[in-house]
Amino acid sequence: MASKHTELSDVHGADIRTSSFRDDEENAFAHKVQVPAHIPLVREFEDAVKEVFFPDDPLRKFRNQTPTKKYLLGLFYVFPIFEWMSTYKLQYLKDDLIAGLTIASLAVPQDLGYAKLANLQPIDGLYGSFVPPLIYAVLGSSRHIAIGPVAVVSILLGTLLRHEVNPTNTALYFKLALTSTFFAGVFQAGLGLLRLGFIIDFLSHAAIVGFMAGAAITIGLQQLKGLLGIKNFTTKTDFISVMRSVWRNTHQWSRYSILIGLFFLAFLLITKYIGKRKKKLFWVAALAPLTSVILATAFVRVTHLEKHGVQIVGHIHKGVNPSSIHQLEFSGSLVSKAVRIGLITGLVALTEAIAIGRTFAALEDYQLDGNKEMIALGIMNIIGSCTSCFITTGSFSRSAVNYNAGVKTAISNIVMSIAVLVTLVALTPLFKYTPNCILAVIIISAVISLIDVRAAYLIWKVDKLDFLACMGAFLGVFFISVEIGLLIAVGISLAKVLLHVTRPHTAILGNIPGTNIYRNIQQYPDASRVPGILVIRIDSSIYFSNSNYIRERVVRWVNDEDDRIGNSKGVALQFVILELSPVMSIDTTGIMALEELCRTLQKRKIQLALANPGAQVMEKFHAAKFIELLGDEWFFLTVGEAVHVCSRQLNSSFEN
Numbered sequence: 344m345a346s347k348h349t350e351l352s353d354v355h356g357a358d359i360r361t362s363s364f365r366d367d368e369e370n371a372f373a374h375k376v377q378v379p380a381h382i383p384l385v386r387e388f389e390d391a392v393k394e395v396f397f398p399d400d401p402l403r404k405f406r407n408q409t410p411t412k413k414y415l416l417g418l419f420y421v422f423p424i425f426e427w428m429s430t431y432k433l434q435y436l437k438d439d440l441i442a443g444l445t446i447a448s449l450a451v452p453q454d455l456g457y458a459k460l461a462n463l464q465p466i467d468g469l470y471g472s473f474v475p476p477l478i479y480a481v482l483g484s485s486r487h488i489a490i491g492p493v494a495v496v497s498i499l500l501g502t503l504l505r506h507e508v509n510p511t512n513t514a515l516y517f518k519l520a521l522t523s524t525f526f527a528g529v530f531q532a533g534l535g536l537l538r539l540g541f542i543i544d545f546l547s548h549a550a551i552v553g554f555m556a557g558a559a560i561t562i563g564l565q566q567l568k569g570l571l572g573i574k575n576f577t578t579k580t581d582f583i584s585v586m587r588s589v590w591r592n593t594h595q596w597s598r599y600s601i602l603i604g605l606f607f608l609a610f611l612l613i614t615k616y617i618g619k620r621k622k623k624l625f626w627v628a629a630l631a632p633l634t635s636v637i638l639a640t641a642f643v644r645v646t647h648l649e650k651h652g653v654q655i656v657g658h659i660h661k662g663v664n665p666s667s668i669h670q671l672e673f674s675g676s677l678v679s680k681a682v683r684i685g686l687i688t689g690l691v692a693l694t695e696a697i698a699i700g701r702t703f704a705a706l707e708d709y710q711l712d713g714n715k716e717m718i719a720l721g722i723m724n725i726i727g728s729c730t731s732c733f734i735t736t737g738s739f740s741r742s743a744v745n746y747n748a749g750v751k752t753a754i755s756n757i758v759m760s761i762a763v764l765v766t767l768v769a770l771t772p773l774f775k776y777t778p779n780c781i782l783a784v785i786i787i788s789a790v791i792s793l794i795d796v797r798a799a800y801l802i803w804k805v806d807k808l809d810f811l812a813c814m815g816a817f818l819g820v821f822f823i824s825v826e827i828g829l830l831i832a833v834g835i836s837l838a839k840v841l842l843h844v845t846r847p848h849t850a851i852l853g854n855i856p857g858t859n860i861y862r863n864i865q866q867y868p869d870a871s872r873v874p875g876i877l878v879i880r881i882d883s884s885i886y887f888s889n890s891n892y893i894r895e896r897v898v899r900w901v902n903d904e905d906d907r908i909g910n911s912k913g914v915a916l917q918f919v920i921l922e923l924s925p926v927m928s929i930d931t932t933g934i935m936a937l938e939e940l941c942r943t944l945q946k947r948k949i950q951l952a953l954a955n956p957g958a959q960v961m962e963k964f965h966a967a968k969f970i971e972l973l974g975d976e977w978f979f980l981t982v983g984e985a986v987h988v989c990s991r992q993l994n995s996s997f998e999n
Contacts, residue, residue, distance in 0.1 A: 376956065376978040420715075423484045427752050435751035442748035443758020445626055446489045446741045447472075448633040450759060451766055453491070453740075453789060455636075455656065455774065456782035459569075460497040460562065461733055462510040463520060465656055466771065468492050470664045472763045475727045475735040476756035482719035484712055486752055487703035488696060489741035489759065490723070494790050495558045496692045496734055498565065498580070499825045503684045505578055519681055522672045525728035526685030531693055532721025540713045543694045547839070549806070550832035551694065552798045553813035557820025557828050559793035561585075562786060569783030570604040572597025572652055582821050597652035597780075603642070604780035607635045611788040618747075625747035632785045639781040640774065654779045659771040663764065664730040671728065687826060688734050689724070696720055696737035703746055740789050808839050847883030849896050852922060852982065859983040861922070873986055874914040875993045877904050880922040885933030894936040897921070898943060918989040919944055922982050924955040934967045941973055952977040954985045 408416065419426035450472045458468030472491040479490045500520065508516045534540055546554075564585040568576040573595045577588035611631050618628030642648075649655045672678060697713050704711040724734055745755055803810040812835040820828025852861040853870030861878055864870045879900055885893055897919070904916050929937075941951045951973060956964065961978075964970050970978065979985035 376961065376980055422481055423715075424481045424753065427486075431752065431754075436754070438749040438751050439754035440758055442745050442750035443755040444762060445629045445748050446745050446755065447759040447762035449629050449741055449744055450489075450491050450738075450763065452632040452636045452782065452785050453738075454763075455777070456786040457492040457494055457497040458733075459779075459782065460494060460565065460786070461492075461501040461520065462505060462516065463501075463733060464659075465774070466659050466767075467517075467731065467733060469763055469767055469771070470730065471727065471732040471735045473760050473767060474664055474730045474732055475723045476760040478723040478726050479719055480753040480756045480760075482722055483753060484715055484719070485700040485704065485737075486707070486709075487742055487746050487750060488700050488737040488756075489745045490735055490756055491738050491741060491759075492733065492735055493692075493695065493738045494562050494786060495555065495695065495793070495825075496688055496736055498558065498562050499691055499829070500684070500688050500734055502580055502825050503687060507680045507684070515677075518670050518672050519677055519684070520733050521667050521670050521728045521731070522677060522681035523684040523688065524724055524732065524734045525671055526682050527689030527692065527734050528685075528721045528724030528726075528728060530686050530689040530721070531724060532718050534693070535714045535717030535719075535721060538714045540693075540697070540717055543690060543697060546690075546694050546833060547809065547812060547836040549802045549809035549813040550816045550836045551698065552795055552802065553816035554820060554828055554832045555793045556795065556799070557817040558825055559790040561820055561825060562790045566783035566787050569654070569779035570601065570787075571595070572600035572654055572780065574654075580824055597654075599648050599651055599653045600778065600780040603639055603648075603653070603778060604784045607639060607781055608784040608787060610635060611784060612791075615788060615792075622747060625744060629744045629748075632788075635781055635785065636774070636777055640777045643778050644776040648778070649776065656774050656777045656779065656782070658775050661768060661771050663767055664732065666729065667731040668729045670731075687829065689721075691829065692724075692734055692736035693717060693720060695739070699737040699739060699742050703742065706746070740792065808842075812836050812839060841888075844883070844886075845888050846892055847881065847889050849882065849893070849900070850880045851900060852878040852880050854986070859981075861982045861986070873990065875916060876918045876920060876986055876989050877901060877916055878920045878922060878982055878986065880925065882925045884927050885929040885936070887930055887932035890930075890933040890936035893933075894940045894943075897940055901944070901947075901949065914993070916949060917993060918950050918952060920952045920954055920979075920982060920985045920989065922954050923957070923960060926960055927957055929960050929963055931967070934963060934969050938969060938972060950977065950989075952979060952985045952989065954979045954982045 451469065454468030454472050455465040456468070458465050458471075461467075476490040479488070483490075500523065504510075504516060504519055504523070508519050510516050534542060561580050561582075564582065565580065567573070567585065567589055571589065573589070573592045575588075575592060575595065577584045579585070614631035615628045618625045643653055643655060672681065697711075697716060700711045700716055701713075720736060724732075727733075727735055748755075799810070799813055802813050812832060815835045816828050816832030818828075819831035850863040850865065851872070853864040853867070853872050854861055855867060855870050862870050863880070864872065877900065879897055881893060883889060883893075901916065901919060908914070908916060937951075944951050953973070956978065979988070
């Protein structure tokens with residue numbers, strides 16, 4: 344029976360005829376696949392700019408507002424502190440004070456150790472927990488992130504700096520560290536302003552898990568220098584070099600350092616275990632590092648073990664962050680080095696901070712604007728570089744303590760900053776006799792939590808390619824260096840993306856019995872093929888990078904179907920229907936590939952039909968005159984309609 348066709352005149356003047364799903368006798372109605380209305384080029388450009396550079400939420404809030412209201416909304420958007428302070432409740436203060444003092448007690452000993460990871464002076468670590476947290480409290484939108492130096496970024500910074508400048512040249516080394524921090528902030532703020540935060544998503548979760556685990560072990564191995572009391576230690580970070588340095592310097596091992604270190608390492612691990620088992624006792628684990636420093640320092644001071652091989656921190660001068668604007672270098676050979684180091688460390692710092700922020704935002708059910716966070720972190724590091732701070736970001740361990748302490752707002756960062764200020768002004772001389780071994784074990788206990796075996800196992804179960812990225816990053820950091828491991832992580836993640844882009848998934852669809860639904864026959868074994876018709880779904884946009892593969896894959900499906908029909912002596916293949924609903928876009932090369940596919944099938948007396956092409960796809964089909972080539976009657980709204988029309992033509996040919 345002939346199908347009913349309705350001719351349409353779209354906004355371009357093209358006539359597109361579409362087939363009705365039912366016979367004329369069955370309340371026929373026309374389903375129309377239309378070309379969307381033409382959008383002027385200027386309008387398209389404006390929409391693209393808005394989508395890229397302007398967040399939707401603020402724009403929506405600004406609509407239909409008075410000038411005063413718009414000013415306040417703009418102020419709240421740029422400075423989130425004014426927004427949450429306007430609704431701040433006095434009962435929040437107790438929780439924020441407790442959280443701030445708790446993370447300060449954790450920050451002080453960690454900062455002393457993390458500065459050593461970057462081959463900088465211990466005081467530089469404390470500087471990083473004074474000014475940057477204040478800046479973030481004003482500009483940042485996360486309630487839970489605790490700001491300061493972190494282990495992974497510190498060792499990465501130290502490794503990259505050491506490749507360019509010998510740490511013994513302290514003045515030049517410090518200049519490069521500050522300049523690198525400045526450029527890290529510029530990159531971070533720039534990515535946020537341009538709304539290019541998607542760049543950090545190229546570091547997949549699997550790559551981050553592997554990178555963090557490798558970095559944690561590398562950082563832990565580096566602490567063997569302080570734990571064992573070795574003076575001449577390797578500057579390399581890979582496992583083989585570190586272990587070789589350890590065993591070649593057994594004569595430098597200090598038994599007192601080892602005993603002190605192991606005792607307090609056991610103490611820290613036990614308190615951490617208690618804090619994990621009983622969430623209300625989180626403060627036990629949080630106060631343990633500072634308690635360890637106080638007890639170990641007092642013990643060394645009383646026993647004078649510094650005279651028996653126990654290395655100590657030494658004198659730390661008092662005072663707040665000095666200005667370091669004059670230390671920044673914007674000319675000469677240091678600039679290119681600082682730009683490269685700043686880019687790498689800045690991206691890693693961003694990745695860590697955004698991951699932390701998103702994690703706690705999800706737990707507390709609020710939204711975190713990633714681009715606004717990048718601006719806050721970037722400005723924080725730019726100002727930090729002008730106040731003697733090396734690169735800082737959100738800390739996993741401190742943020743977790745902050746969360747468990749019941750923090751309500753970013754006031755906790757301000758409280759921590761004030762506590763560190765008091766330490767800088769009055770308490771730094773007390774750390775003179777702090778043994779290096781205690782700082783080493785504090786770092787070891789802190790980075791252990793970065794090794795997530797359960798996450799790695801889950802990645803292995805879910806996706807083997809993801810696990811390859813995870814292990815590539817881990818082994819790269821473990822056996823080569825931190826920066827090489829990072830490059831491997833990014834490289835494997837990009838390779839995986841390219842693999843999926845260039846080799847997209849396609850599937851044969853079959854009819855679910857008793858319905859008009861068509862699904863993947865591998866996923867639904869009861870789905871039946873339609874005799875004489877092959878339905879293929881393309882699960883990707885069609886671009887120059889994958890168009891030839893898609894064309895060849897469809898031809899292979901056709902060849903396989905011919906072989907199957909030949910073996911079963913079934914109905915010869917006469918129609919190929921492509922389900923295009925997942926195809927969001929197509930380029931010129933993609934259209935040319937479909938044209939070639941159409942001609943190839945025509946030579947084999949097989950008709951090509953397309954089901955449910957999207958708006959952008961139809962617009963490009965129209966512009967390329969592909970609709971005229973294929974024939975407007977072979978465009979269908981659904982697979983069911985396409986199969987219905989093709990089946991009727993098959994029946995008609997049999998009758999004839």
